[in-house]
Amino acid sequence: MAVSRMPVLWLLLGAVLTIAVTVSPAEGSRTHRHYDFFIKKADYTRLCHRKSILTVNARKGDVVTVDVHNQGDKNITLHWHGVDQPRNPWSDGPEFIMQCPIQPGASFAYRIILRGGGHALVARAQRLRPRHCARAYPFQKPHREIPIILGEWWKGDVRQLLADALHTGGEFQPSDANTINSQPGDLFPCSRDGTFTLSVEHGKTYTLRLINAALANEFFFGVAGHRLTVVGTDASYVKPFTVDHVFIAPGQTVTALLRADRALLRNTRYYMTARPLSTNPLVLLDNSTATAVLEYTDTAPPTAPRLRSLASAAHPARVPRRVDERMLVTIAVNEIACAPDEHCQGPRGNRLAASLNNVSFEAPRDTNILGAYYHHRSRKAGGVPGAEFPSTPPLLFNFTADNLPPELRLTARSTRMKVLEYGTVVEVVLQNTAILGAESNPIHLHGFSFYVVGTGPGNFDGDRDPAGYNLVDPPYQNTVVVPRGGWSAIRFRATNPGVWFMHSHFELHMVWEMDTVLIVKDGNGAEEKMMPPPPGMPRC
Known part of the structure; x- marks a missing residue:
């Protein structure tokens, strides 16, 4: 049964369920937890107005299995924000990138694999409720x-x-x-x-x-x-x-x-x-x-700094010093020319869009990229239609200047992905632009956390700016804010094989396709290869 591509639902309303899980480093002590999520409509009143929204009711798990039962009337997927999902992109969530949507009346079992220390899982869908549990702390335990x-x-x-x-x-x-x-x-x-x-x-x-x-x-x-x-x-x-x-x-x-x-x-x-x-x-x-x-509730007795990792023995900062692949990626809000038979309401009668390196990403409409890549990995580009995502912008100019010429506003949709060999150390410099107005922008990478080794104003200078990088104790994040009129540099080692989504975390920018896909090839070892797909993957 075909599934139409509608506005992305896995991030649509943005309320959150959080599950804090303390993970033991010993493989033999691994625990399994199981949840059932029932997604259905419920009425809520805000601002003197009542409407129906989708809600999640969770029942009670380092592996968590979540059975998602779509009892609503919309297609749905769940993304487990901030979880690397080692070798397991099948449960990462984005529709038509990692999977086809869970259709109304259908179910799917997500398998969430935690690694490293304590994780805060953020499941994003339509409207979810918060929950937290205790964990170990590198500071005095709070009340x-x-x-x-x-x-x-x-x-x-x-x-x-x-x-x-x-x-x-x-x-x-x-x-x-x-x-x-x-x-x-x-x-x-x-x-x-x-x-x-x-x-x-x-x-x-x-x-x-x-x-x-x-x-x-x-x-x-x-x-x-x-x-x-x-x-x-x-x-x-x-x-x-x-x-x-x-x-x-x-x-x-x-x-x-x-x-x-x-x-x-x-x-x-x-x-x-x-x-x-x-x-x-x-x-x-x-x-x-x-x-x-x-x-x-009691009677009291009378009486902007920068982020830096702990970089301690218990919480080390393993910042890669050697870089194998360098990328300069521009961030922009753009225009796409309006088709002759359309009536568009964007600037100059065009359609608003967004891009990375002037590529406005177009996801497939009748399949998902992860499945296509997995089943055709022997081919050069993984059997996925589309060209290689560029490592540099197509045109170099003063990205942060005011009053940029209008011809720089135009972009085009394309399915272009970056393919990386397993173990590649990647540095991505995210450069903001002033096309259609400058603004800061949060960029999120699925499947990885990364070190934010530098940030600065203006245009990135590859000869000067790396000298100011923090390679000792930079913050370890999965979402970086690229400053208005500036740049941020991130580094990570591509040791999580699979298909991974990189996108703006402004919802409209993502819908306008300010995103791309990174494909990390399998390594040689058994633990360096992507897991096979689980049974019951939704069909497009």
């Missing part, structure tokens, strides 16, 4: 862990709004509210009673697991009257530093400690707020502030 999920809420049908934007080639309607733990807070109508409240006791330390599950917004998050000590990002610990507020991009996670030391009276209450950052004045933005409440 409690609390997930803080930053998101958005639309009164309308998000899938239809996205489809309308794609149909017209115009902008996507901004959300009607930003949210903290799915609630907009008491600054919005009909929202006071549902405002999320965090109860704390004076003198105790709490771990906040901050997750930006928004589709479009980067956020500043802070707690009035308190400072936050950042100790981790993307499930990797960093050298602690203390700030008044935290900046977090879509797809990123930040672990921060909050010391409850400012309550002077019983039930003293403080605002927690999340407010978006706009780096491109040309982009429509929901500029609202989401609020939550920090509330002390």
